Amino acid sequence: KNQVEQSPQSLIILEGKNCTLQCNYTVSPFSNLRWYKQDTGRGPVSLTIMTFSENTKSNGRYTATLDADTKQSSLHITASQLSDSASYICVVSAMDSSYKLIFGSGTRLLVRP
Amino acid sequence: DTEVTQTPKHLVMGMTNKKSLKCEQHMGHRAMYWYKQKAKKPPELMFVYSYEKLSINESVPSRFSPECPNSSLLNLHLHALQPEDSALYLCASSQDRRGPQETQYFGPGTRLLVL
Secondary structure, three states, X not given: OOEEEEEOOEEEEEOOOOEEXXXXXXXXXXXXXXXXXXOOOOOOEEEEEEEOOOOEEEEOOEEEEEEOOOOEEEEEEOOOOHHHOEEEEEEEEEOOEEEEEEEXXXXXXXXXX | OOOEEEEOOEEEEOOOOEEEEEXXXXXXXXXXXXXXXXXXOOOEEEEEXXXXXXXXXXXXXXXXXXXXXXXXEEEEEEEOOOHHHOEEEEEEEEOOOOOOOOOOEEOOOEEEEEO
């Protein structure tokens, strides 16, 4: 069964600190993996997208990694800001079903001053 | 323009009302999606349109009726909803090239409350 699991479920950090969010997946055949940021009550915004051959992708203070062998991904946030408070969702797509995204349950991040 | 717009932002309706949610994109995308998202849960796929034809219906109750008048517009008609249908309704679009770089772009959502 195609699944995406994220950890931790929630995280509180102080402004300016770094943090790393984890994503494990069992999706086959793998197409791509995306990290989305979702503010409360708003639509998800794509941060990064990685295919099988890519093992790292950066977008400003966000850096995503992908290990296709172990089927793990991480999202590292550097020098956190208050505006980083949001849910971060790991989303995986399978080759044979590009319309149906497999969503993780998300990590709720709270950045405190 | 990498934006998907949705109207209205908020909607309150009674169980006997008929209302419609609207979604628009001008990115030339040929696939459009409706999702339902409950609080603290990931989005759940409802419908997919590909080249203006309904491609996927995830066994959604008939009180939800999608419509794709053209490649830029997607509607969701609502009728006789139940309180449990209260949720954030998200529209998304993608190029529909079905390659590994395919990315769905989400709109801001419509917050629906059914009384």
